[in-house]
Amino acid sequence: MAKEKTATLTIDKKTITMPIYDGTEGPSVIDISALYKDTGYFTYDPGFMSTASCDSKITYIDGDEGILRYRGYDIDTLANNNDFLDVCYLLLNGDLPNATEKKIFDREITLHTMVHEQISFMFRGFPRRSHPMALMVGSVASLSAFYHDSLDIHNPEERKLAAFRMIAKMPTIAAMCYKYSIGQPFMFPDNDLGFCENFLYMLFATPCEKYKVNPVLVDAMEKIFILHADHEQNASTSTVRLAGSSGANPFACIGAGIASLWGPAHGGANEAVINMLEEIGDVKRIPEFIKRAKDKNDPFRLMGFGHRVYKNYDPRATVLRKTCKDVLNAVGKKDEPLLAIAMELERIALSDEYFIERKLYPNVDFYSGIIYRAMGIPSNLFTVLFAIARTAGWVAQWKEMIEDPKQKIGRPRQLYIGATARSLPKKGKGKPNAKAAKGKAAAKKAAPAKAKSAAKAIVKATPKAKAKIVAKPAAKSVKLVSVSKKSAAKSTSSSARKTAKR
Numbered sequence: 018m019a020k021e022k023t024a025t026l027t028i029d030k031k032t033i034t035m036p037i038y039d040g041t042e043g044p045s046v047i048d049i050s051a052l053y054k055d056t057g058y059f060t061y062d063p064g065f066m067s068t069a070s071c072d073s074k075i076t077y078i079d080g081d082e083g084i085l086r087y088r089g090y091d092i093d094t095l096a097n098n099n100d101f102l103d104v105c106y107l108l109l110n111g112d113l114p115n116a117t118e119k120k121i122f123d124r125e126i127t128l129h130t131m132v133h134e135q136i137s138f139m140f141r142g143f144p145r146r147s148h149p150m151a152l153m154v155g156s157v158a159s160l161s162a163f164y165h166d167s168l169d170i171h172n173p174e175e176r177k178l179a180a181f182r183m184i185a186k187m188p189t190i191a192a193m194c195y196k197y198s199i200g201q202p203f204m205f206p207d208n209d210l211g212f213c214e215n216f217l218y219m220l221f222a223t224p225c226e227k228y229k230v231n232p233v234l235v236d237a238m239e240k241i242f243i244l245h246a247d248h249e250q251n252a253s254t255s256t257v258r259l260a261g262s263s264g265a266n267p268f269a270c271i272g273a274g275i276a277s278l279w280g281p282a283h284g285g286a287n288e289a290v291i292n293m294l295e296e297i298g299d300v301k302r303i304p305e306f307i308k309r310a311k312d313k314n315d316p317f318r319l320m321g322f323g324h325r326v327y328k329n330y331d332p333r334a335t336v337l338r339k340t341c342k343d344v345l346n347a348v349g350k351k352d353e354p355l356l357a358i359a360m361e362l363e364r365i366a367l368s369d370e371y372f373i374e375r376k377l378y379p380n381v382d383f384y385s386g387i388i389y390r391a392m393g394i395p396s397n398l399f400t401v402l403f404a405i406a407r408t409a410g411w412v413a414q415w416k417e418m419i420e421d422p423k424q425k426i427g428r429p430r431q432l433y434i435g436a437t438a439r440s441l442p443k444k445g446k447g448k449p450n451a452k453a454a455k456g457k458a459a460a461k462k463a464a465p466a467k468a469k470s471a472a473k474a475i476v477k478a479t480p481k482a483k484a485k486i487v488a489k490p491a492a493k494s495v496k497l498v499s500v501s502k503k504s505a506a507k508s509t510s511s512s513a514r515k516t517a518k519r
């Protein structure tokens with residue numbers, strides 16, 4: 018990370034200089050860490066739209082170009098030439114393993130596939146109808162109870178052991194979540210099988226019959242896990258880093274990551290694809306839904322199409338499109354109605370001007386949802402499978418953070434818009450019970466108004482000089498200059514109003 022250029026900011030008639038760091042690829046960053054100390058201002062960036070929270074050597078994404086790389090390797094190269102454990106090794110260590118390293122790594126992971134017997138008793142405390150992600154959050158976080166006293170996160174060997182345990186036990190716990198929900202006995206891992214083969218075995222085998230896993234499904238699972246293994250600083254990964262920054266137990270941190278992944282805005286999209294296909298119900302109804310997707314007055318969107326980051330073809334979708342066809346052929350479900358709807362939807366959307374113009378290609382969730390469906394995996398288990406894969410990235414990112422000498426506890430700041438200092442109402446002069454009885458509804462009604470006036474008070478109290486950024490792309494540097502007090506005050510009050518609304 019070379020420190021060569023600088024940006025200057027003029028605010029309240031004071032000019033400060035901030036270093037600019039260039040990465041090896043992608044946007045450079047302005048180091049604002051001294052801003053508060055030097056000026057008394059915080060930056061404001063809900064959703065981290067422009068904020069890098071760390072530097073990292075693990076994953077690179079260029080959404081405009083449709084690029085996703087782990088440690089410099091293109092995702093499709095890895096998915097087509099490597100297995101998931103190669104990729105775990107790569108994410109953790111920075112390079113792909115040679116033959117000897119691979120043999121040792123695979124064996125070490127395999128030796129940790131079993132979970133403590135107490136975990137199976139813990140499952141029995143949950144209702145059978147529990148969402149598998151609820152079981153997953155609880156059981157993975159509970160691993161911290163089994164590996165806490167013996168774990169020193171500042172010891173590299175113990176970090177390595179914790180990483181192996183997390184990667185190895187995830188499929189076992191995920192399969193237990195499924196078996197518990199359908200009332201079948203838990204299957205022990207079979208250490209003669211590969212990582213993905215073993216997972217499918219624990220998912221679908223029963224103690225009553227011999228079960229041979231279809232190699233096409235194993236190959237599809239390896240690919241899906243590779244494609245989902247990491248995606249740089251997304252919500253769940255940032256959650257793992259933030260939880261881990263306090264020095265917390267890594268198993269508990271991965272539990273926090275799973276909780277974050279559970280949300281429909283993150284790991285739940287492929288489930289939404291299946292729900293949409295079920296809602297469409299018949300190939301004949303596709304034009305009706307395409308029409309709705311284009312209608313600006315209709316909130317309906319084609320699930321599994323478009324992506325916030327990839328404004329080109331999602332490189333992961335390219336890999337899965339072929340895998341999807343292989344799986345449908347292998348399981349003889351080419352003609353299943355839901356899958357027929359998916360294939361026809363894909364065909365129409367890829368040739369429709371609306372979708373072409375807006376670069377709304379099918380994304381990775383479109384194909385993974387269809388593949389899982391064809392494999393016979395229920396839709397409420399989709400996010401659980403995502404969690405198995407993403408554990409590789411979470412663990413690698415956690416390890417990178419702990420090993421970073423610059424690492425600090427994560428502690429965002431805030432723009433406070435609540436009440437200013439006030440005294441307690443005098444006894445007997447506060448809201449009397451009779452008035453309070455007028456109902457909580459009245460109090461509720463008053464609340465937004467209070468927030469609004471508080472926001473106004475803050476705007477008044479805020480020093481008026483503000484700043485705007487003038488980018489000079491040619492020089493690849495940024496100069497920040499002060500602007501008129503009037504326009505600054507206006508923009509602050511509007512952003513404060515927006516904040517008050519939230």
Ligand SMILES: CC(C)(COP(=O)(O)OP(=O)(O)OC[C@H]1O[C@@H](n2cnc3c(N)ncnc32)[C@H](O)[C@@H]1OP(=O)(O)O)[C@@H](O)C(=O)NCCC(=O)NCCS
Nearest residue numbers: 286310311318319320321322323324325326375377380382
């Ligand atoms: C992923 C998603 C949230 C990205 O949204 P975004 O980057 O904010 O894109 P925008 O909302 O700015 O959309 C750009 C345009 O495409 C349209 N559009 C985006 N996704 C669409 C979809 N799935 N169906 C129909 N129209 C869509 C928008 O209406 C907008 O049209 P306009 O320019 O005429 O107003 C969005 O594409 C979406 O909701 N997809 C479906 C959900 C999904 O599959 N999510 C999983 C992502 S991995």
